[in-house]
Amino acid sequence: MNIGGFAKNSLIDFPETIxxxxxxxxxxxxxxxxxxxDLVAGSSKGAGLSFDQRQVFDFLKKxxxxxxxxxxxGGEPTLQKGLVPFCTAVKQMGYRIKLDTNGSRPDVLAQLLDKALLDFISxxxxxxxxxxSLVVSDTFDIQRIxxxxxxxxxxxxxxxxxxxCTRPFVNPEILNDIGKLVSGARRYVLAKCSRNVAVLDPGFIKSDDHFFSDKEMKALKMSIDPYVQQTIVR
Ligand code: SF4
Incomplete structure (x- = not known):
């Protein structure tokens, strides 16, 4: 596993789990x-810090x-060759695992699920x-998503x-299409994009045009609501 960052404690990133x-x-x-x-290869800052996997296991033991x-x-965890053995070892230590993924590697996701290594997927x-094609190369096989x-x-x-939620990635019609894709899903989170952090394309956050107001976020919620059991706006 190529680990670029580690946080020892979070009460908000894994539902009901420290x-x-x-x-x-x-x-x-x-x-x-x-x-x-810093975790995205090819960013202007290049690779971030590197953590030895053993440091993480030592921490987890303690x-x-x-x-x-x-x-x-991440980054995107399913790109890591060592993800399945890493999760296996973490699970053997008695920990619950939440995976955040962009969904681009269903083959890896299937392996993790087959081995019952995941407790939560986002x-x-x-x-x-x-x-x-706004976020990946034209050759990306959309069937993977x-x-x-x-x-x-x-x-x-x-x-x-x-x-x-930012433009041009989201509007009510797009969310309606996504709703059809995930019809019946348990929970959908619409995240308002913060402008107060470093981002991959600093020029992106300079334009007001990309961002939704609270009122517009409510309208976006209404587009996905009919398709899912619960919508959360964060
Ligand atoms: S936000 Fe996009 S670029 Fe950044 S880690 Fe997630 S999938 Fe990769």
């Missing part, structure tokens, strides 16, 4: 509003009984399926789908 956070290095998407630019879970986020849906959505919804593991 967790630490492992940030993996590298991503195959290029979201201009990305809040972890904290057994004190924290309950591990959030694995999958980002970036935009409508016909607009993914569809496969990951189907895997997440069938798995029996707790989950949420999540979209960071």
């Amino acid at each position: 967790a630490c956070i492992v940030f993996t290095q590298g991503c195959n998407f290029f979201c201009p509003y990305c809040h972890n630019p 904290r057994q009984g004190l924290i309950e879970g591990v959030v694995i986020t 999958m980002d849906i970036k935009t409508g399926l016909d607009r993914y 569809k496969k990951s959505v189907a895997l997440v919804m069938k798995a029996g593991t707790d989950y949420e789908f999540r979209t960071t």
Whole structure:
């Protein structure tokens, strides 16, 4: 595992679970509003810090009984060759695991689910399926996103789908299309994009045009509400 960051304690990143956070290095998407630019290969800042995996295991050994879970986020964790053995070892230590993913590697997601290694999945849906070229290369196989959505919804593991709401990635019509894709889903999170952090494309946050007001976020919620059991605006 190529680990670019580690947070010892979080009460907000894993529902009902006190967790630490492992940030993996590298991503195959290029979201201009990305809040972890140092973890995305090719960003202007290049690779971030590197943590030895053993440091994480040492920490987890010491904290057994004190924290309950591990959030694995990124970057995109499913790009990591060592993800399955890493999760296996973490699980053997008795921790719950939450995976944050952009859904681009359904093959890896399937392996993790087959081995019952995940307790919670948070999958980002970036935009409508016909607009993914805004964040990935034209050669990206969009069927992968569809496969990951189907895997997440069938798995029996707790989950949420999540979209960071900015233009041109989201509007009510796009969310209506996404709603059809995830119809029947348990929970959909619409995240308002913060402008007060470093992002992958600093020019992106300079323009007001990309951002939604609270009132507009409510309208976006109404577009996805009919398709899912619960919508949360954060
Ligand atoms: S927001 Fe997530 S998927 Fe997009 S570039 Fe950043 S780490 Fe990758």
